[in-house]
Amino acid sequence: MEEQQKNIFLAIALMVAILVGWQYLVAPHFEPPKPPETIAGAPPSAPTAAAPGQTGSAPAPAATAPSVKPRSEALAESPRIAIDTPRLHGSISLVGARLDDLALADYHETIDPKSPDITLLSPSGTADAYFVELGWSATPNTVALPTSNTRWTATSSGSLTPSHPIELTWNNGKGLVFTRKIAVDENYVFTITDTVANRTGDAVTLTPYGLVSRAGAPPVSKSRLLHEGPIGVFDGTLNDGIGYDELKPDAKHDYQTTGGWLGFTDDYWLAALIPDQQESVTAQFRWTGDKQTPRYQADFVASAGIDIPANGSAGLTTRVFAGAKEVNLLDSYEATLGIPKFDRAIDFGWFYWITKPIFLTLDFFYKYIGNFGLAIMLLTLTIKLIFFPVANKSYRAMSKMKLLQPEIQKLREKYPEDKAKLNQEVMALYKRVGANPAMGCLPILIQMPVFFSLYKVLYVTIEMFHQPFFGWIHDLSAPDPTTWLNLFGLIPWTPPEALDFISLGAWPLIMGCTMFLQQKLNPPPADPVQAKMMMALPLVFTFMLGHFAAGLVIYWSWNNLLSIAQQWVIMRRTGAK
Numbered sequence: 001m002e003e004q005q006k007n008i009f010l011a012i013a014l015m016v017a018i019l020v021g022w023q024y025l026v027a028p029h030f031e032p033p034k035p036p037e038t039i040a041g042a043p044p045s046a047p048t049a050a051a052p053g054q055t056g057s058a059p060a061p062a063a064t065a066p067s068v069k070p071r072s073e074a075l076a077e078s079p080r081i082a083i084d085t086p087r088l089h090g091s092i093s094l095v096g097a098r099l100d101d102l103a104l105a106d107y108h109e110t111i112d113p114k115s116p117d118i119t120l121l122s123p124s125g126t127a128d129a130y131f132v133e134l135g136w137s138a139t140p141n142t143v144a145l146p147t148s149n150t151r152w153t154a155t156s157s158g159s160l161t162p163s164h165p166i167e168l169t170w171n172n173g174k175g176l177v178f179t180r181k182i183a184v185d186e187n188y189v190f191t192i193t194d195t196v197a198n199r200t201g202d203a204v205t206l207t208p209y210g211l212v213s214r215a216g217a218p219p220v221s222k223s224r225l226l227h228e229g230p231i232g233v234f235d236g237t238l239n240d241g242i243g244y245d246e247l248k249p250d251a252k253h254d255y256q257t258t259g260g261w262l263g264f265t266d267d268y269w270l271a272a273l274i275p276d277q278q279e280s281v282t283a284q285f286r287w288t289g290d291k292q293t294p295r296y297q298a299d300f301v302a303s304a305g306i307d308i309p310a311n312g313s314a315g316l317t318t319r320v321f322a323g324a325k326e327v328n329l330l331d332s333y334e335a336t337l338g339i340p341k342f343d344r345a346i347d348f349g350w351f352y353w354i355t356k357p358i359f360l361t362l363d364f365f366y367k368y369i370g371n372f373g374l375a376i377m378l379l380t381l382t383i384k385l386i387f388f389p390v391a392n393k394s395y396r397a398m399s400k401m402k403l404l405q406p407e408i409q410k411l412r413e414k415y416p417e418d419k420a421k422l423n424q425e426v427m428a429l430y431k432r433v434g435a436n437p438a439m440g441c442l443p444i445l446i447q448m449p450v451f452f453s454l455y456k457v458l459y460v461t462i463e464m465f466h467q468p469f470f471g472w473i474h475d476l477s478a479p480d481p482t483t484w485l486n487l488f489g490l491i492p493w494t495p496p497e498a499l500d501f502i503s504l505g506a507w508p509l510i511m512g513c514t515m516f517l518q519q520k521l522n523p524p525p526a527d528p529v530q531a532k533m534m535m536a537l538p539l540v541f542t543f544m545l546g547h548f549a550a551g552l553v554i555y556w557s558w559n560n561l562l563s564i565a566q567q568w569v570i571m572r573r574t575g576a577k
Contacts, residue, residue, distance in 0.1 A: 020530035040424065074123040075101055076279025079151075080468035081166055082159040085184055088323065093123065096148040097168050099178055099190065100124065100131030101283075102322055104269075107167065111466045111474050120269055124148075129215035130264075131294075132271065132320050134192055136178070136206045137301070142540040152180070175200030179315075188323025189274075189333065199307040205307050210273045210318055212263050212298035215289070218244060226347040226460045230285040230298055231272075232262030233341045239348065240265075242285055247296050253285040261339055262298045265284055265325070268462040268535055270345050274319035275300050277338050292361050324462050327359060347460050361463055366463075370475055373469030376454070376551055376556050378428040383450055384562050389561070404429060451556070458549040469554065472509070476551035507553045512542030514560035521567050 037408075080091035083102065090102040102121035109115045121130050135438050136145050146152070152168040160166045172178070177197040184190050198204050220228045220243075227240040230247065230480035234257035242253055258280045263272030280303040289295030308314045319337065325346050334342040348355040351568050358379070365375035384391070408426055415422040458464050464477045472482055472489075482488040483503040484497040515538035545553060 001508050040056045042224075049200070052485050066128045069125045071119075071122055071126050074125045077123075077125075080156055082178075083184065084161050085186065087187055088163075088184070089117075090121065092166075092182065094152050094154065096133060096150060097146070097152045098123070098131050098133050098148070099320060099322065104324060104455075107268075107324060107462075107465070111468075120268070120271065124213075124215075127211070127216055128218075130271065130417050132210070132273070132322065133211050134180075134194065134210045134318055136194075136196070136208055136209070138204070138206050138305075142567065143176065143206070144174055145168050146172075146178055158243065160184055174435040176204065188321055189328055189337075190320040191317060192320065193315060193317045196306075197315055198310060198311040201310050203307060205305040207302050207305040208316055208318070209299060209301040210275065211297055212271050212273060213288070213295060213297050214264055215293060215295045217294050218264075218266070220244065221374060225456065226267060226349075228266055229264065230262070230296070231265045232283060232285075232298070233260045233344065233346060234262075234283055235260065236340050238344045239340055240344070243435070244294075244296060247285055247287040249287050251287070255283045256303070257281060257283055259338075259340065261321075261342065262300065263321070265298070265345055265347075267460070268325055268465060270321060270325050272321045273298065273300060273343070274321060274337070274339055275302075276316055276318065277340075278479065279316070280304065326462060327356075327363070327548065333384060347456075349456050350458075351449065351453055351456070354458050358450065359457045359463070362457065363463060371469065371511070372464060372467040373473065373551065373554055376476075379454075380555055380559050381562065384559070384566075388566075391566060392570065451552070454555055455548070455552055458551045464549075464551065467551075469550065473550045473554075476554075477549050479547045479549045480507045480553065482506050500542070500547070504542065505550075507550055508542055508546035509559065511553050511557040512538050514557050514564065515541055518560050518564050520568070521564065 001412070051519055058515045075091070078093045078095035080101070082091065083090045085105075085441075087105050088102060089105055092098065093100055100121050100123040101116040101388045103119050105117055107118040109118060121132070122128050123131060134150060134525060150170055153171045155167045155169055158164055158166075160182060162183075162185055163180055163348060168180045168182070170178045175198065177199065179195045179197070181193040181194075181195075182190060194208065196204075196206060218228070227243075229244045230242045230253070231238075231240045232255070233239070234255040236342055239255070247253070259275065259277035259283075260283065261272050261274045262283050262285070263270060265272075281300040282303055286297050286299070287295070288297045302316075306314050306316065317573045325345060327343060330343045333339055343356070344352075362372065362379055362381070365373050369378065370524070379479070407429060411422055411425050411429070415425065458477050466474075467476045468474045468477055473480065482505040483495055484505075485499060485503050486493045488506055516535075519535060519538055545556065
């Protein structure tokens with residue numbers, strides 16, 4: 001019996017260790033597939049701008065000037081076409097025809113709707129330059145091609161809207177006319193169609209490329225709960241194992257792929273290039289900066305050039321996603337545009353098969369209830385109903401254990417020194433009545449995968465971002481903002497950060513109380529030391545989970561209350577106290 005009790009305690013201790021080390025040990029961090037030694041026509045990884053005259057060469061943008069400019073000043077340096085959609089606003093630079101000014105109208109920096117919109121893309125020269133550029137290269141380098149300094153001409157007036165695409169042109173003066181048509185949908189996808197008219201009298205072969213450039217060291221969460229940095233899907237395989245610190249001048253991250261996509265992902269935002277899904281391309285993540293100015297680039301270049309016949313024209317279409325990683329939206333793009341594994345831009349982790357269904361269930365409930373907190377509670381109730389038979393069996397076993405406590409005490413008094421005999425008699429007693437001490441672990445074992453998956457959902461899905469519950473919970477993805485140190489706001493005093501560890505909010509304390517009540521319903525271990533340690537677990541969990549997302553604490557509290565009600569009813573029926 002003591003051996004089984006030790007095993008039970010060890011299992012619970014292991015669960016605590018898993019919770020503590022979750023963000024360091026379980027967080028997904030995959031190694032990228034090994035790239036081939038050499039890829040013909042691959043873009044060079046030099047930190048300076050690559051010469052665009054070489055076939056298959058995706059030029060890196062010109063280095064950011066040493067003096068950082070204010071964003072407003074950088075935007076004013078070139079003529080622009082405004083972007084005006086229900087969910088986006090910004091502009092496209094006519095110099096370089098870059099997408100380099102973009103803000104998300106639906107999302108704000110804080111929960112205050114009057115706070116600034118989230119800025120996603122910024123022009124070159126700013127501290128956080130982040131932009132998308134498309135272009136052409138050719139071999140030999142005798143063809144005049146548009147560059148990042150080329151000024152394009154708009155052939156129509158007005159802003160870029162979902163119902164009003166824009167068209168840009170540039171004539172190289174030597175017989176080639178470049179046309180770029182840019183369209184945008186109601187959400188976050190830009191469709192860019194490039195066409196080249198050849199009036200030279202000779203056939204010309206040009207190679208298209210696309211790049212996403214990001215200057216500076218992007219802010220990355222210290223937690224390893226999600227991947228932030230280079231990301232892509234190449235030949236159907238997700239690659240999200242490269243961090244910014246792994247992009248170095250001498251590091252090669254090249255991939256041959258047909259279709260797919262690549263770019264940079266943040267916690268909630270994504271900027272990605274989506275080449276023609278039928279075309280073969282060479283994709284690459286690389287460092288293009290210097291010691292003073294780190295700069296990162298994700299680019300692709302067509303594996304084969306496009307032949308443009310004399311007195312003819314040819315071109316291609318590339319898409320760009322720049323916006324929020326909304327699950328249903330990414331799923332719809334994957335289905336309608338044929339973008340492989342586009343939903344994996346959201347880091348659902350190793351438990352994708354359970355994490356995403358949990359989110360979809362929450363989202364389904366939310367559409368009918370209108371509150372993600374209530375959706376979490378309804379999800380908990382649903383899971384309880386699904387596992388009701390298993391939990392019932394566990395609680396009945398614990399009730400039998402409660403009823404056996406007087407008999408076990410008599411056996412302890414009968415065999416105070418003979419531990420082997422005591423264990424033998426206790427096991428015989430368990431067998432006779434059909435009790436199993438290990439069954440007591442089932443309720444917590446059942447909810448652990450759900451706990452981890454819900455933790456992941458709250459952390460990585462933007463749908464939970466700034467979602468309120470009731471009362472003082474204004475953001476389910478953030479910790480409970482109250483603290484007992486100032487009597488939950490009754491005292492006009494803000495505790496210092498040094499007291500954060502003991503600064504518990506109302507919901508964590510509610511959770512701790514429910515865990516204590518549930519613990520009291522369980523039969524105590526035979527070993528007094530183990531019994532004291534088991535009773536300390538609610539306190540340990542309260543402090544450990546006290547600064548987790550409020551939605552997670554609400555889930556755990558509500559789950560405990562449902563378990564207490566179920567266990568109390570079963571124990572009453574079996575006659576256990």
